[in-house]
Amino acid sequence: MEDICRNIQEQILELITDTLPAEKAAELRHHISQCPACSKYLRALQGDDKLLSDFVEVMQQTVARLESNVIDALNREPSEKPISSVSIWRIIMKSRVTRFATATAVIIIAVLIGMYQFGGSIDGATPAFADIVRPILTARTATFKIAVNLIKGQPSQVFEGMFMEPGRMRQEMEGEVIAIIDMQEGKIVILMPEEKTAMVMEVENMPDENKEQSQVNMFFEIRRRIKQAQDDEDKSVEFLGEQEIDGRTAIGYRAQEAGQDMVVWADSESLLPIRIESSISIMMDRQITVIMYDFALDIELDESLFSLEIPEGYTVQTMQMDVSRPKEEDLIEMFRLWTETTDGRFPSALDMNSIRGFIEAPLEERKEAIEFDEDQELSFKQVHEEFSRISQQWQELTLPRRQLWEEYKKSSEPEERKNRLQQWREEYKKTSQREKELLQKMKEMRKPMNEAMEREREAIKRRYEKFDKPLPQLVQETQNTMTLIVRGIMFAQMLPADSDWHYAGKDVKLGDVNTAIFWYRPANSETYRVIYGDLSIKDVAPENLPK
């Protein structure tokens, strides 16, 4: 390239942003029209400009979401401002590693619980409900999207889902993680193409009758819920009427189960499903919602999509999951692990919701020894309470004024606007001095509050370090831990009603030899098995049981 062109190309950058004087620009254009190299360079820059503009255009969706999130947060009470707290789940979900480990934990829990939960027949269904759910219950194959929302107000994670009889499922998250679940084969294969890593979970000791009923498969889980809603006369199936969904007229039914909703929307004419909104009870957060949409039923799907074979070049890690019926030893092991992890405390209850507490325990602020000085902690609490109190006073004081301002803005009548503005001014006059005092107090408190929040953030960061280890190791640890926890809890959950089991471990500390934390009567036994706070076990006659 000639030097003159090199110089000119420098100026072309100015030409395309219209910052060259007209005369100079004309000269430049003349050269470009004669010079293929400079002409090509100009076209390339114009192409870059278009590329950048298109990219920015696409990103405007993100900017719009940002605006809406900020505005939503502003409309909440001051104590709910997201800036003032760091969400544990946010931290988990921000790291691909911890997010993945958490997802693995969920799969493990689902497999284990799924072993022990059963669906029923579809007879005796509410007719209309049966009509709209039949395609789901009878489909041989299905594809759909699954949007999982873990944190209210945050965008959902979207998976591509595929289902194929008998009981096979493929879940794919943006090509990053592919999970193939085949309960007939007793295997779950998780592929991470970027890392060329595969994890194989081999499900061992699974009773045959459970293979088809495992709710690890999300499609099966929806089927199970539908069946349950149809079967159980105590649970209501409510007709929701018609609604426009994705441009189609849909009819909807709500089925309730143990306080959780499942809403099925189907096309009013074809009765094919459009959208299923559900919450999954096995998840650890009560706010988790799952929406399935974009259904295609009974379409041709290649068997290879559900292949359990590991592609070449992958590093494979195999794990075993024992899903045999849990025993008393599993409960003891669970207690041991739980108390080791939570500073000697036993679970507050023996149900699936308490698993959430266990998973969050090592993450959550203040739940384990951190370098917080107790006095500092107390002073933060006091300052925070005082801040909330003053903030409340400020809210109450300024409420009439804010309402007047809203009315002023809404009003289109000049006279009314004038009146509102006048009232607002009077209200302002009346309250401004007191408001200043309150704001000054809040300002003075903000510094210690911010310092305390910074300490909290640091504490969370330290906890986060624990996850700073290779993914396979993290997943293996997660699997080991969650298997023990779920099996222990399932032991109690699966005991028959006449076992008369009781749990009294809440607030008991490990090592308390005199306090019974759990007792039950084994089948055909005269005496009870009693587990104490030091994890010792005794056979006890009914009359000697704790009152």
Added chain:
Amino acid sequence: MNGHLEKKLVASCRNGDRSAYTGLVKAYSGRVFGICLGMLGNSHDAEDVAQQALLKGFTDISQLRHGERFGAWIGRIVKNLCIDFIRRQQFKRNAFVNRAEAGRNSSKEYPELQGALAKLPQDSRLVLMLYYFDGRSTRNIAETFETSEAAVQTRISRARKQLREILDTEGGE
């Protein structure tokens, strides 16, 4: 946004009028996001930090003395939060995590362009993102960086040139 209106909105915010802040959010969200994207290099983190910055803008608005300077002021908040975020990211030393994070954070949109932007020096990426996200106004950027428009123009030209070189090397046109 004109200085007079900006000043009025800031004054209303100081009086606790949250809806007034909505106007400022709408006017400045592009700029705030552009700075974050420019400094952090990926849209996921940029969105998070931009949200924090805009909320911090509201809670700290009583500290803003000259209402008509909101743009420059929020720009400083954003930059400080980005720097803070980058420091925190450096805290995560494990190479595996960093690699995994980088993978996760690459949006699927315009991968070649995003790859090239990631290779730009941070100051060039920042000025470029700000230019495109904030209405192609060198004046706004000059306000944010508290510098002259001529200096901004030079920086944009340099960034464009660097981007072209990267795209050329990568086989783009």
